[in-house]
Every structure is written in C-alpha cells, then in structure tokens.
Amino acid sequence: MMKTNLLAWIQEGNITIPTILFSEYRNLNLNEYELVLLLNILTFLEKGHEFxxxxxxxxxxxISISECNDMLRRLIQRGFIEITDECTNEGIRYEKYSVIPLWERLVEHFLKNNKNTKETDKQEDETDLYTCFEKExxxxxxxxxxxxxxxxxxxxHHDPIIIKAAxxxxVMSGKLNFRYIDRILFDWKKSGIKTIEQAKTHGLKFRQKQTPKGNVKGETHQPTVPFYNWLEQ
Incomplete structure (x- = not known):
C-alpha cells in the first residue's frame, strides 16, 4: 500500500523527482551521464514529447549520438526506463518512453532505507532499555x-518507552522486581494505555483518588505519596 501511494504521488507531481534523483542516483548505481540523460528524458516528457x-x-x-543510443539501451536493460507501445483514439500506434520503472526503483530504495532506519532505531531503543534496567x-x-x-x-508489543515508564x-513504589513491572504492563495494556502521556495521566488519576482528604484534629502526620499496588489487582 505504501509503495502504491508513493508511486501515485510521484505520477501526480506531488513529489519532486529531480531532487530525489540528485540525492539518490549514486545509490541506484547511476553515473552522472546517466543521471543527466534521465533528467533530459523527464524534461521532454513534461513538455509532451514522449519519445x-x-x-x-x-x-x-x-556525448555523441552513438554514446547516447548505447546509454539508452543500458538504462532499458537495467530496468530504469522502458519503451511502451501506445495507441491514439484514432487507432494510430506510437512508441513512448515510460519512467515508471525509475519511480519504482526510487520508491523501493526509499522504503528499504526507511525500514533499515527503523530497525536501527529499534535496536538502539532496545539497547538503551537494557541499560536502564541494569542501572536501576x-x-x-x-x-x-x-x-x-x-x-x-x-x-x-510494548513500546520501550512504556516499559521504561513501568x-x-x-522504582517509585519501592517494588523493583520483574513480576511487579509485568503486572503494571498488563494493567496498562488492558486499559488501552499506549503512550507515556496516557501512563502519566493514569497514574496521576489514581494518586489523586488515594490522597488523604485531611488529618484528624490534633494529629500530625508526615505527608505520604500513595502508590499503586499493581500486584493486588
């Protein structure tokens, strides 16, 4: 679905392709001559000259005509452009260049990089999570x-941020053990808590309910902060 949407946005002109080409052409194993040739083809297509x-x-x-011809053949063989056979309303057949293969290569490269970035971020979050637990x-x-x-x-499928919050x-409750943390996470999942803000709000509401309304006259007590005993739930 993501790939289909990106291809549609590109074809509708919502994404500036030359900018992406300039930044990614080396990663697609294109050289500068091939890049300029592709940009020229794009320019012709935008002006309605399709072949x-x-x-x-x-x-x-x-470059010479012969070199240009060889380069076009290589770009077709490598799957960057293709020649399609079209037909007008009057039944006249004609050929045109299609750059859809180029869009597909760019989208696939983008999605691959995005996936790799997310996996790297996830690994860093997990490493940081283990470090936090060992520190506590x-x-x-x-x-x-x-x-x-x-x-x-x-x-x-708990987010590392939610696990840190648990x-x-x-730690605040003075019950630093995995069974207690597991119970907190179970309760939060049951309550539909998925963000750190929701976890904070959930804990705050409980503490407000548990705050003593007042002391008996003549008695003085040190203020205490109520904590949720998740194991009793």
Missing part, C-alpha cells in the same frame, strides 16, 4: 530477566 530521439537527447549533452537494578540482568524484556517487546513506576 525523444538519441539525436535530440545528445544535443543537450556532451544495580547489576547485570539474568537470562530470565533478559527473556522477559524481549517478550514484553516482541510478544506483547520501570519508573516500580
């Missing part, structure tokens, strides 16, 4: 604890 000849294209470049526990995590962390992320809740 410029090697003579017309080479006239805009510093004051020791390396056991194999069982590492497995629990992995299950929260992979099986229960860790902080356990």
């Amino acid at each position: 410029p000849t090697p003579d017309e294209l080479s006239a805009r470049m510093t 526990f004051g020791r390396p995590l056991s194999p069982f604890e590492c497995e629990s962390l992995a299950m929260w992320m992979d099986d229960d 860790l902080r809740e356990a």
Whole structure:
C-alpha cells in the first residue's frame, strides 16, 4: 500500500523527482551521464514529447549520438526506463518512453532505507532499555530477566518507552522486581494505555483518588505519596 501511494504521488507531481534523483542516483548505481540523460528524458516528457530521439537527447549533452543510443539501451536493460507501445483514439500506434520503472526503483530504495532506519532505531531503543534496567537494578540482568524484556517487546508489543515508564513506576513504589513491572504492563495494556502521556495521566488519576482528604484534629502526620499496588489487582 505504501509503495502504491508513493508511486501515485510521484505520477501526480506531488513529489519532486529531480531532487530525489540528485540525492539518490549514486545509490541506484547511476553515473552522472546517466543521471543527466534521465533528467533530459523527464524534461521532454513534461513538455509532451514522449519519445525523444538519441539525436535530440545528445544535443543537450556532451556525448555523441552513438554514446547516447548505447546509454539508452543500458538504462532499458537495467530496468530504469522502458519503451511502451501506445495507441491514439484514432487507432494510430506510437512508441513512448515510460519512467515508471525509475519511480519504482526510487520508491523501493526509499522504503528499504526507511525500514533499515527503523530497525536501527529499534535496536538502539532496545539497547538503551537494557541499560536502564541494569542501572536501576544495580547489576547485570539474568537470562530470565533478559527473556522477559524481549517478550514484553516482541510478544506483547510494548513500546520501550512504556516499559521504561513501568520501570519508573516500580522504582517509585519501592517494588523493583520483574513480576511487579509485568503486572503494571498488563494493567496498562488492558486499559488501552499506549503512550507515556496516557501512563502519566493514569497514574496521576489514581494518586489523586488515594490522597488523604485531611488529618484528624490534633494529629500530625508526615505527608505520604500513595502508590499503586499493581500486584493486588
């Protein structure tokens, strides 16, 4: 779906292709001559000239007609452009260049890079998460604890940020253990809590309900902060 949408936006002119080509042509294994040739083809297509000849294209470049012809053939063979056979309303057949293969290559490259970036970010978040737990526990995590962390992320699909929030809740409550944190995460998932803001609001509402309304006359007590005992839920 993402690839289809991007291709539609490109064809409608909502995405500026020359800019993307300039930044990505090397990653597509195109050289500068091939880049300029593609840009010239795009220019002709935008002006309604759908099948410029090697003579017309080479006239805009510093290469010969023969070199231009060879380059066009290589671009077709490598799947960057194609020649399609079209037909007018009057039944007259004609050929035209199609740059849809080029759009597809760019979109695939973009999606691949985006996926790699997300995977890198996820790995960094997971590494940071393990570091946070070891810092709070004051020791390396056991194999069982590492497995629990992995299950929260992979099986229960908890965001690392939410897991950190549950860790902080356990620290504040003075109940720093994995069973307690697991119960917090279970309750949050059941309550539909998926963001750090929702977790904070959920905890704040509970604490407001649990705050003592007042002290008995003549008695003085040190103010206390109520904490949620998730294990009793």
